[in-house]
Amino acid sequence: MIEMVAFDADDTLWHNESIFTVTQEKFLALMKPFVSSEGIEERLVATEIKNSKLFGYGIKAFMLSMIETAIELSEERVGARQIQEIIDAGRAMLSHPVDLLPGAADAVAKVSETHKVMLITKGDILDQESKLARSGLGDRFSAVEIVSEKRPATYERILTRLGIAPEKFLMVGNSLKSDVVPVLDIGGVGVHVPYHTTWAAERVEDEEAVRKRPRFHHIDSLAELPVLLSRLDAAT
Ligand SMILES: [Mg+2]
Structure with a gap:
């Protein structure tokens, strides 16, 4: 589970x-x-x-x-x-308005009914806090982590503090490099939800190799996440 x-x-x-x-x-x-x-x-x-x-x-x-x-x-x-x-x-x-991606608010709401949800983002603390507040999603998350880099050790540190085993941790994000690969590396579940454009520094050399790794999953939109979760929970 x-x-x-x-x-x-x-x-x-x-x-x-x-x-x-x-x-x-x-x-x-x-x-x-x-x-x-x-x-x-x-x-x-x-x-x-x-x-x-x-x-x-x-x-x-x-x-x-x-x-x-x-x-x-x-x-x-x-x-x-x-x-x-x-x-x-x-x-x-x-000061640009926070434009939520289609289905994002629904997905967070739905998943939060069955699972604990948290936010892990990197960037400026002030800017990310402000965007989270303006997004209207802040209350949904049981924890928020604003980190400077997303490395395997970053995720390990967060999971240790929260007392969660890596195999019971799922991370979903648009960046294979930051959201998926380091989570797979520590034994967690990595879910890729691509955005239409990826910043050059967030690209990985061999995308195909990442896709073949165990515990890797792909969804086209966050709307697919609740179904993927119930499938994963049913399988364990
Ligand atoms: Mg991202």
């Missing part, structure tokens, strides 16, 4: 990457007078990945990476006005 069902938040319960994509488009337009558009995106992603070790994940880190990329690509010609526009774009992201 599954004892705890953990949900990822960004791009699992609500839209997130699509907001980054829109801002990235604005950034590309902003850089146009300074460099040819070739390779701007790759450069930004490389800067983000490099900075994530120091800045963590989230919008504030993204703003700093955009500023750094702008300065580098323009060879220091970018002006205060452009830097201000980048900051404004980040500020707009931070």
Whole structure:
């Protein structure tokens, strides 16, 4: 029997990457007078990945990476006005409405009737807390973990604290790298619910190999989760 069902938040319960994509488009337009558009995106992603070790994940880190990329690509010609526009774009992201994914609220409500549910997300604490509060889903979760990285040890630490055996733990999320693989690694159940776009740093090299692993499951939408859960519970 599954004892705890953990949900990822960004791009699992609500839209997130699509907001980054829109801002990235604005950034590309902003850089146009300074460099040819070739390779701007790759450069930004490389800067983000490099900075994530120091800045963590989230919008504030993204703003700093955009500023750094702008300065580098323009060879220091970018002006205060452009830097201000980048900051404004980040500020707009931070106050962007929380758009729940179709079926997300129903799935959390339904699963919470039969199982303990929790939220495990990475990013800025302030931003994630604010989004959770605005999502209206906060009361459903018996625990909320906002972590800096989702590694096997991160999940182990959470499960130890909650006193839950890995085989009784199910994590559902859009990222194979953060939500599924580390959970499979510690002996838990990993459920992949893809979002239409995946940030470059969240991709895994061999998706097929992940799909073949024991305890891996795929659903097309969170609406399928209650049925999967009752199937898994019936099998044990
Ligand atoms: Mg996610």
